[in-house]
Amino acid sequence: MNAVDKVRRKGISTNTLPTPFEIMCECDSVFTMSTHEAKCPTCDLVYGVTPCGAHSVENVVAVGYNY
Ligand SMILES: [Zn+2]
Numbered sequence: 173m174n175a176v177d178k179v180r181r182k183g184i185s186t187n188t189l190p191t192p193f194e195i196m197c198e199c200d201s202v203f204t205m206s207t208h209e210a211k212c213p214t215c216d217l218v219y220g221v222t223p224c225g226a227h228s229v230e231n232v233v234a235v236g237y238n239y
Pocket of ligand 1: 197198199200201212213214215216217
């Protein structure tokens, strides 16, 4: 189960992160991730981070386009 599956199961996808992350997407655009689940506005790649990992951008994972 990936990070997005976990936060969806916990029902916290739209909960705000303690600190927003600047995500450098694979499509070379940068966007601000402010919730546990977020989607790149340019290419629709979905990112997620669990509450235990939410202290560091290194724990953010990309799980797929329009996941
Ligand atoms: Zn993107």
